[in-house]
Amino acid sequence: MPAYDYVMLKTQYHHGDLKNALIKAGAELLLEEGARSLSLRKVAAKVGVSHSAPYAHFLDKESLIAAITTEGFHQLYQRLEATILSNQERPSELLLEVAWAYVQFAQESPAFYKLMFSGILEHEKIYPDFVSTSKANFQLLVDLVQRCQSAGVLSDQPKEILAVSVWSLVHGFVSLLMERQISHTILDQYPLKELLRKTLEPVMVAG
Amino acid sequence: MPAYDYVMLKTQYHHGDLKNALIKAGAELLLEEGARSLSLRKVAAKVGVSHSAPYAHFLDKESLIAAITTEGFHQLYQRLEATILSNQERPSELLLEVAWAYVQFAQESPAFYKLMFSGILEHEKIYPDFVSTSKANFQLLVDLVQRCQSAGVLSDQPKEILAVSVWSLVHGFVSLLMERQISHTILDQYPLKELLRKTLEPVMVAG
DNA sequence: ACCTGAACACCGTTCAAGT
DNA sequence: ACCTGAACACCGTTCAAGT
Numbered sequence: 001m002p003a004y005d006y007v008m009l010k011t012q013y014h015h016g017d018l019k020n021a022l023i024k025a026g027a028e029l030l031l032e033e034g035a036r037s038l039s040l041r042k043v044a045a046k047v048g049v050s051h052s053a054p055y056a057h058f059l060d061k062e063s064l065i066a067a068i069t070t071e072g073f074h075q076l077y078q079r080l081e082a083t084i085l086s087n088q089e090r091p092s093e094l095l096l097e098v099a100w101a102y103v104q105f106a107q108e109s110p111a112f113y114k115l116m117f118s119g120i121l122e123h124e125k126i127y128p129d130f131v132s133t134s135k136a137n138f139q140l141l142v143d144l145v146q147r148c149q150s151a152g153v154l155s156d157q158p159k160e161i162l163a164v165s166v167w168s169l170v171h172g173f174v175s176l177l178m179e180r181q182i183s184h185t186i187l188d189q190y191p192l193k194e195l196l197r198k199t200l201e202p203v204m205v206a207g
Numbered sequence: 208m209p210a211y212d213y214v215m216l217k218t219q220y221h222h223g224d225l226k227n228a229l230i231k232a233g234a235e236l237l238l239e240e241g242a243r244s245l246s247l248r249k250v251a252a253k254v255g256v257s258h259s260a261p262y263a264h265f266l267d268k269e270s271l272i273a274a275i276t277t278e279g280f281h282q283l284y285q286r287l288e289a290t291i292l293s294n295q296e297r298p299s300e301l302l303l304e305v306a307w308a309y310v311q312f313a314q315e316s317p318a319f320y321k322l323m324f325s326g327i328l329e330h331e332k333i334y335p336d337f338v339s340t341s342k343a344n345f346q347l348l349v350d351l352v353q354r355c356q357s358a359g360v361l362s363d364q365p366k367e368i369l370a371v372s373v374w375s376l377v378h379g380f381v382s383l384l385m386e387r388q389i390s391h392t393i394l395d396q397y398p399l400k401e402l403l404r405k406t407l408e409p410v411m412v413a414g
Numbered sequence: 415a416c417c418t419g420a421a422c423a424c425c426g427t428t429c430a431a432g433t
Numbered sequence: 434a435c436c437t438g439a440a441c442a443c444c445g446t447t448c449a450a451g452t
Binding site: 221222225256257258259260262263264 | 435436
Binding site: 415416417418419420421422423424425426427428429430431432433 | 434435436437438439440441442443444445446447448449450451452
């Protein structure tokens with residue numbers, strides 16, 4: 001029996017890249033049906049594998065969720081980075097555009113956004129990829145804040161502190177928006193991007 | 208058979224105030240064991256009633272969770288109000304104290320805080336108590352912002368917009384704190400309340 | 415090394431029946 | 434009007450066994 005036949009036979013039983021297939025299927029399920037429908041058994045079924053197969057690659061359900069949310073943070077990072085790269089010429093608008101990209105990500109993938117920031121992981125330290133991707137996102141913002149300070153559009157505080165302020169503002173705004181805690185009397189008065197601009201205004205330098 | 212005997216007999220089978228007992232037991236379970244352990248069956252068992260009894264008072268699990276989170280918003284409101292009432296004399300510190308009370312609530316009852324702002328309710332409109340208590344909390348902040356503006360410690364923008372900024376800042380800060388997204392290199396540099404003060408600084412008037 | 419299938423304990427929800 | 438108990442479909446997790 002030639003080697004490739006052996007491989008093909010194996011492929012029917014052994015998936016080959018089951019771990020990544022499970023992450024991808026889980027992400028799709030999350031987008032299509034929401035976090036409530038994200039069960040290990042459904043993810044396994046979607047990939048066409050038995051319900052206990054995931055346990056060969058993930059310690060438990062939380063471990064798969066960690067992988068899925070890590071993928072989400074990775075996508076968010078790509079998006080924010082792309083926004084920064086395509087707005088090099090106008091530093092004054094850069095912060096608003098990045099915040100707007102953040103809002104758009106949350107609005108396009110609300111289930112993803114909610115899961116990423118739901119605090120569902122009990123022991124994040126166990127998931128080094130999750131921690132490093134989270135840190136990369138924060139570092140992106142710290143660097144951005146520093147650039148905006150250099151351009152004179154942000155006040156002159158320690159950049160880490162200012163980054164916490166900016167991130168708190170953006171994340172808080174998006175979270176309250178997602179949970180529909182911002183009253184309609186305000187939302188109806190301004191286009192969303194304009195409300196975002198006004199919300200960020202306190203942190204910007206006047207002029 | 209006298210009336211009180213009938214009532215007592217009824218009390219063994221009919222709980223009397225099962226609805227509120229379920230909400231209270233659910234809140235306790237949430238505090239003691241976290242959201243993952245908050246099942247309808249456990250709540251029912253804790254009250255000493257069959258697992259299907261809750262369905263006489265709640266449409267489904269989400270409906271009970273709505274009642275529990277509403278109770279949480281009520282507690283938060285009480286706390287913020289008490290902070291405001293006991294700090295009448297120093298408007299410049301009032302905003303920080305209220306934000307600090309918010310942080311403390313989240314730190315003392317993290318499971319409560321997470322559940323309240325997790326966006327777990329799919330159709331909030333169905334729960335008028337939840338909506339009105341949420342609105343009350345926002346109104347508290349709007350009023351506070353207006354008072355701080357009058358005292359000259361907050362910039363002179365439309366008070367609803369400023370309230371969104373302030374709430375976004377505070378809520379974002381607490382959320383990032385809860386999810387441990389704020390790096391230790393920053394958390395270790397300042398006492399938490401000091402970091403909160405610095406985070407809020409952009410929204411305060413200089414001087 | 416990777417996957418299956420039976421088994422277990424737990425869940426939300428429904429419904430006929432009891433009080 | 435309020436509660437019980439059986440029943441159902443679904444879960445996460447474990448484990449012996451298969452490839």
